[in-house]
Amino acid sequence: MLDRRLLRSLAKTVGRQHVLTEPADLILYSYDSSTTRGRPEAVVFPSSTKEVSQTVKLCAGRRIPFVARGAGTNLSGGSVALRGGIVIELSRMNKVLELDTLNQRVLVQAGVVNLDLQQMLAPHGLQFCPDPASQKVSTIGGNVAENAAGPHCLKYGVTTNHVLALTVVLPSGEVRQFGAKALDPPGYDLVGLFVGSEGTFGIATEMMLRLWPLPDSVQVVLALFEELEPAGEAVSQIIASGIVASALEIMDRGTIEAVEASFPSGLPTDVEALLLIELDGAAEALDRQAERCAAICRGLKARQVEIGRTPEEQERLWSARRSAFGATARLSSALLVNDATVPRTRIPEVLRQMQDIERRYGVQIAKVFHAGDGNLHSNILFDRDDPEGFRRAKMASAEVFQVAAGVGGTITGEHGVGVEKAEYLRLIYSPADIAAQGRLREVFDPLHLANPGKVLPTEEGSSAQITGAST
Amino acid sequence: MSAVSDSLHRLDEIVGDANLLTATEAVSRYTVDGQQPLAVACPGSPEEVAALLRTAAEARLSVLLRGGGQHLYLGAPSEPIGLVVSLARLDRIVEYQAGDLTVTAQAGVSLGSLQRRLGEHEQVLPLDPPGPATATLGGIAASNLAGPMRMRYGSPRDLVLGLRVALTDGEVIRTGAKTVKNVAGYDLSKLFIGSMGTVGAIVELTLRLIPRPEERGMLMAVLSPERARQAVTEVIGSRLEISACNVITHPAATRIAGHLPITVAGDAHLVAVGLSGPHEAIARQDREMRALLGDACVGLTGKEADSMWEQLRGLAYPREREATLLRISVPIAAVPDVLELISSQPGWCAAAHAGDGIVYAWPAEEADLLTVKKVLDLLRGTASGMGGFAILESGSVALKRQFPVWGDQVANGDLMAALKAAYDPTGVLGCGRFVC
Numbered sequence: 001m002l003d004r005r006l007l008r009s010l011a012k013t014v015g016r017q018h019v020l021t022e023p024a025d026l027i028l029y030s031y032d033s034s035t036t037r038g039r040p041e042a043v044v045f046p047s048s049t050k051e052v053s054q055t056v057k058l059c060a061g062r063r064i065p066f067v068a069r070g071a072g073t074n075l076s077g078g079s080v081a082l083r084g085g086i087v088i089e090l091s092r093m094n095k096v097l098e099l100d101t102l103n104q105r106v107l108v109q110a111g112v113v114n115l116d117l118q119q120m121l122a123p124h125g126l127q128f129c130p131d132p133a134s135q136k137v138s139t140i141g142g143n144v145a146e147n148a149a150g151p152h153c154l155k156y157g158v159t160t161n162h163v164l165a166l167t168v169v170l171p172s173g174e175v176r177q178f179g180a181k182a183l184d185p186p187g188y189d190l191v192g193l194f195v196g197s198e199g200t201f202g203i204a205t206e207m208m209l210r211l212w213p214l215p216d217s218v219q220v221v222l223a224l225f226e227e228l229e230p231a232g233e234a235v236s237q238i239i240a241s242g243i244v245a246s247a248l249e250i251m252d253r254g255t256i257e258a259v260e261a262s263f264p265s266g267l268p269t270d271v272e273a274l275l276l277i278e279l280d281g282a283a284e285a286l287d288r289q290a291e292r293c294a295a296i297c298r299g300l301k302a303r304q305v306e307i308g309r310t311p312e313e314q315e316r317l318w319s320a321r322r323s324a325f326g327a328t329a330r331l332s333s334a335l336l337v338n339d340a341t342v343p344r345t346r347i348p349e350v351l352r353q354m355q356d357i358e359r360r361y362g363v364q365i366a367k368v369f370h371a372g373d374g375n376l377h378s379n380i381l382f383d384r385d386d387p388e389g390f391r392r393a394k395m396a397s398a399e400v401f402q403v404a405a406g407v408g409g410t411i412t413g414e415h416g417v418g419v420e421k422a423e424y425l426r427l428i429y430s431p432a433d434i435a436a437q438g439r440l441r442e443v444f445d446p447l448h449l450a451n452p453g454k455v456l457p458t459e460e461g462s463s464a465q466i467t468g469a470s471t
Numbered sequence: 472m473s474a475v476s477d478s479l480h481r482l483d484e485i486v487g488d489a490n491l492l493t494a495t496e497a498v499s500r501y502t503v504d505g506q507q508p509l510a511v512a513c514p515g516s517p518e519e520v521a522a523l524l525r526t527a528a529e530a531r532l533s534v535l536l537r538g539g540g541q542h543l544y545l546g547a548p549s550e551p552i553g554l555v556v557s558l559a560r561l562d563r564i565v566e567y568q569a570g571d572l573t574v575t576a577q578a579g580v581s582l583g584s585l586q587r588r589l590g591e592h593e594q595v596l597p598l599d600p601p602g603p604a605t606a607t608l609g610g611i612a613a614s615n616l617a618g619p620m621r622m623r624y625g626s627p628r629d630l631v632l633g634l635r636v637a638l639t640d641g642e643v644i645r646t647g648a649k650t651v652k653n654v655a656g657y658d659l660s661k662l663f664i665g666s667m668g669t670v671g672a673i674v675e676l677t678l679r680l681i682p683r684p685e686e687r688g689m690l691m692a693v694l695s696p697e698r699a700r701q702a703v704t705e706v707i708g709s710r711l712e713i714s715a716c717n718v719i720t721h722p723a724a725t726r727i728a729g730h731l732p733i734t735v736a737g738d739a740h741l742v743a744v745g746l747s748g749p750h751e752a753i754a755r756q757d758r759e760m761r762a763l764l765g766d767a768c769v770g771l772t773g774k775e776a777d778s779m780w781e782q783l784r785g786l787a788y789p790r791e792r793e794a795t796l797l798r799i800s801v802p803i804a805a806v807p808d809v810l811e812l813i814s815s816q817p818g819w820c821a822a823a824h825a826g827d828g829i830v831y832a833w834p835a836e837e838a839d840l841l842t843v844k845k846v847l848d849l850l851r852g853t854a855s856g857m858g859g860f861a862i863l864e865s866g867s868v869a870l871k872r873q874f875p876v877w878g879d880q881v882a883n884g885d886l887m888a889a890l891k892a893a894y895d896p897t898g899v900l901g902c903g904r905f906v907c
Contacts, residue, residue, distance in 0.1 A: 102704065102803075102804040103828075104707070104708075104803065105802065125710065146654065147658065149652055153652065157625070160658065160661075161625060161629045176883060176886070177883075180858055180859065180860070181859075182800040182802055182828050182854075183626075183800045183827055183828060183829065184615070184665075184829075185860055185882065186860060186877040186878050186906055187877070187881045187882070187883065187884075187905075187906045187907075188662060188665070188666060188887050188891075189615075189628060189662070189664060189665055190883060190886065190887075192628060192658060192661030192664070193657070193659075193661050193662060195658065196654050196657070196658050197658075213710045215710060216710040216711060236570055239570060239572060239682075240569070240570060242593060242683070242685065243682075244681065244682060281712055281749070281752055282711055282712070282748065282749075282751065282752035282755045282756070283755075284751035284752065284754065284755050285748065285750075285752040285755075288749070288751065289749065341650045341652050341653060342650065343573065343649060343650060344570060344571050370652070373650070373651045373652050374651070375650075375652050409648070409649075409650055410648040410650050410652075410653040410655045412653070412654050412655050413650065414654060415654070416654050417654070417655055417656060425655055425656055428655060429655075429656060430644070430645070432642040432643075432644050433644045433646070433656075434656070436636075436638065436642070436644045436646075436659060436894075437656050437657045437659055439893040439894065440657050440659060440890075440893070442893065443886065443893050444886075455656060
């Protein structure tokens with residue numbers, strides 16, 4: 001329990017109406033989009049870097065853990081208060097502070113929603129490249145904490161490639177500027193170390209982002225296959241042909257069925273794979289590239305190939321892919337989300353092994369891939385009221401991690417380690433590798449107050465309380 | 472003396488007689504900033520590198536890591552060097568699966584030899600740092616070097632997916648992954664990239680590749696500073712995936728005048744724009760960029776364009792040993808102002824990577840220390856007023872002592888010192904050439 005004096009100080013810092021302590025409220029902040037649960041003792045809503053700093057100082061002075069939270073779309077338990085303490089919710093810090101189009105930079109507060117930013121930038125012909133599927137609600141602060149990515153990161157790189165400077169509240173409460181508007185500040189790359197640290201090095205309250213001109217033109221090719229493997233083969237052939245696609249996405253039959261059940265768009269439900277190819281660049285170059293992709297798909301016996309040239313056609317072709325996660329989540333009462341990533345050329349054999357895992361554990365894995373970069377989103381369906389089903393889902397997920405690690409892949413490409421994958425780091429890193437990462441944490445957060453229990457495995461194993469996620 | 476000979480003996484046991492140089496005439500060739508090392512070790516494996524570092528740490532023997540030796544001019548004046556660890560023998564391409572668009576290679580592989588191998592599969596590592604192609608991957612990453620096409624493809628910071636690093640505790644660790652996306656654990660690779668060999672020795676790198684663009688070309692024009700300013704703003708804002716945009720002042724261009732297909736005179740700037748992509752895209756880039764650059768612009772394609780880019784990126788390399796070379800980075804829109812300021816200094820040259828806000832500045836002829844330092848102070852003051860930085864990349868040891876190489880004060884120095892202490896607790900790595 002937090003003592004009254006602390007609560008009074010918090011109220012004085014952010015305003016009484018911006019502190020929640022009622023159990024009913026705390027329950028709302030005890031989960032994110034993963035299966036992890038952990039109830040905070042208070043939730044505060046600061047409106048400025050100064051208020052965040054004062055809140056963190058109060059925590060540091062009393063050795064109370066704190067967890068920064070954006071929109072709560074985290075898929076690995078990263079924004080759950082595992083050890084109690086205080087959740088610092090950044091949604092009030094939602095201002096775009098400076099749009100500098102000439103320098104192709106924008107300075108935003110952590111609580112700005114990704115899509116809101118994109119919509120503000122588009123009239124200026126600019127974009128912030130990272131486009132996570134959660135972009136309608138997820139915040140830039142969360143994107144930075146997780147080093148988020150999305151379909152277009154295949155061509156444009158992930159969040160860390162687009163962040164130049166951060167205002168960081170260190171776990172001591174001290175405010176620091178990392179990086180700069182200009183490139184290459186002297187010294188170690190503190191921005192690079194901070195991005196993707198999942199809230200364990202402190203709280204970034206403002207970020208200077210690099211912007212990129214919007215593409216001249218876009219075309220989308222959609223191909224339907226009667227087997228999953230040729231879709232993967234098409235991806236390999238497209239890459240081998242030298243085409244740099246801006247997205248290469250695959251959905252399997254289970255996902256297509258889910259989409260058609262929830263958001264019917266007329267897709268046939270008797271195909272095994274949908275491949276979506278997006279090409280961008282100078283308009284004159286896209287026709288030939290789109291035809292080449294279409295020819296590759298036809299050569300692999302695609303049942304149907306369609307090219308979308310207008311924004312309306314493209315939106316229609318993308319719609320199934322965009323609704324995939326939401327639709328899959330409706331298939332069962334709970335989902336275990338796995339985003340293991342493998343070298344591109346290993347995708348076909350990993351797909352075979354995944355089908356084998358589904359059979360052996362009697363689970364359904366709905367697969368949606370960023371196939372171009374080997375990022376496999378395998379959504380394992382289970383019934384949250386069935387402990388045995390959940391156990392099998394977890395075992396299936398663990399085996400997917402093992403398969404990915406076995407082919408030289410990684411256990412998470414976008415979603416972060418959080419709580420749920422901390423133990424699995426051991427599949428890809430040696431004890432010495434993990435210890436070396438741990439030293440980094442000791443530098444930034446020696447008291448382990450910033451989002452404790454996340455990212456690195458603990459000696460005693462994960463203490464996460466994992467239950468079924470309600471969808 | 473016996474402590475030294477004891478540690479030399481231990482080093483000898485690690486790499487073997489043939490790979491440990493101690494004779495004066497042999498080690499003198501490895502002198503940096505007038506500091507001649509006691510010994511030079513040429514380890515043959517990552518494990519040997521780690522064992523050397525551990526031994527050096529135990530013996531408190533300062534270590535200078537060396538790749539191709541092409542960029543040792545970088546950094547503050549070296550303190551006394553105990554041991555040079557040359558990574559030249561780690562020259563193996565470990566894994567190259569073209570379909571993955573990634574490659575894993577040891578630190579001592581030269582950029583040139585890697586590009587040749589990648590070229591067999593029509594792929595390329597999109598890095599074009601200044602200096603000879605014998606520069607090694609490890610050295611390029613440790614110095615975060617990039618060139619004109621950074622504007623489109625980024626620097627080692629963006630292209631390194633994972634590393635193997637030898638630490639002073641004798642461990643060889645792995646950071647990152649071999650996949651293009653990875654968020655498992657902390658992004659520890661970032662600590663070592665650009666760290667100038669002060670926290671560990673990069674022994675192996677996994678890098679992101681791109682298919683070689685179908686065509687590549689270059690447009691060159693000579694423009695007045697005012698027209699150059701307008702053109703560059705438009706080029707950088709273009710949606711056509713321009714791959715580079717360099718601006719070179721007239722005195723700078725004289726350094727490569729013999730290679731230029733165009734004459735630069737008076738106070739005019741040479742503007743070079745990089746074109747790449749499918750041939751239809753190139754045609755469009757060519758059309759639109761010519762409209763910006765004017766009728767008198769000259770186009771180069773293929774190998775001609777490649778070798779001209781080599782000339783241009785070479786301007787960021789010191790024109791001779793210990794020649795003064797300042798590297799300024801500012802927000803990109805400030806580049807024309809910086810060029811104007813440098814041009815107003817008699818005898819000073821400037822070459823800008825305009826899309827990245829990076830400007831290299833140097834005097835055509837070395838002047839006395841005081842005169843040079845006055846200009847450097849002015850440029851650093853201006854850069855810092857614009858929110859940027861000015862790093863003295865090359866210069867005489869005397870100049871480097873008078874003009875702090877990395878800046879008067881480096882922000883977050885306490886955190887950086889803590890990082891250094893966490894990975895190199897005895898402080899043997901780097902010989903004082905970096906910020907800590």
